[in-house]
Amino acid sequence: MSDRTPDDLDVVKLGARIRSERTRRGITLDTLAERAGISRSMLSDVERGQKVPTIVMLGRIAAGLDTTVARFLEEEREDRVFLLKKDHQALYHSPGVTSRILSPLLPRNELTLIQVTLEPGYRGLPLTPHARGSREYMVMLKGSMVTVLNGTDHTLHEGDSLYYEADQEHIYANPFDEPCDFLLVMDIKPASAD
Numbered sequence: 001m002s003d004r005t006p007d008d009l010d011v012v013k014l015g016a017r018i019r020s021e022r023t024r025r026g027i028t029l030d031t032l033a034e035r036a037g038i039s040r041s042m043l044s045d046v047e048r049g050q051k052v053p054t055i056v057m058l059g060r061i062a063a064g065l066d067t068t069v070a071r072f073l074e075e076e077r078e079d080r081v082f083l084l085k086k087d088h089q090a091l092y093h094s095p096g097v098t099s100r101i102l103s104p105l106l107p108r109n110e111l112t113l114i115q116v117t118l119e120p121g122y123r124g125l126p127l128t129p130h131a132r133g134s135r136e137y138m139v140m141l142k143g144s145m146v147t148v149l150n151g152t153d154h155t156l157h158e159g160d161s162l163y164y165e166a167d168q169e170h171i172y173a174n175p176f177d178e179p180c181d182f183l184l185v186m187d188i189k190p191a192s193a194d
């Protein structure tokens with residue numbers, strides 16, 4: 001299984017992928033740090049494989065590059081049909097959060113399907129807004145959670161779904177006593193797609 005945790009993550013490879021995406025898009029280290037809301041030194045350490053980023057930090061870096069975390073964890077696929085077996089899905093652990101990438105990474109496509117588990121009491125941090133035109137869809141599979149969109153709480157229970165334009169600050173939190181699972185579909189647009 002592609003199980004990524006701070007203990008076994010190939011942080012050098014992860015950092016190289018982030019740096020490659022940044023340079024391919026012609027974005028400076030300073031610009032990406034500003035877009036992601038993290039310090040330049042922290043971003044530099046991540047790119048050099050000297051620091052292990054949390055899933056929230058990876059999400060902020062991805063948003064700053066108009067992409068998703070999947071672009072950092074997986075290789076692109078050219079196949080017209082691709083069966084992604086459970087034991088080959090990227091799984092990334094961060095304190096209080098586990099994310100499983102359920103969709104293959106396709107060229108020129110930033111649509112990603114992720115299963116997310118939030119531990120009880122998880123207090124999310126604000127996620128960087130994506131470019132205008134980006135959208136996210138959520139479906140609660142188990143438990144309950146709160147999604148905060150521009151300061152407004154939206155409580156979801158098992159079976160509930162939520163759509164929102166992702167060019168706004170958003171936070172995922174689980175203030176409840178049980179873990180929760182939800183599916184997240186991210187349809188990320190490039191900043192130039194206004």
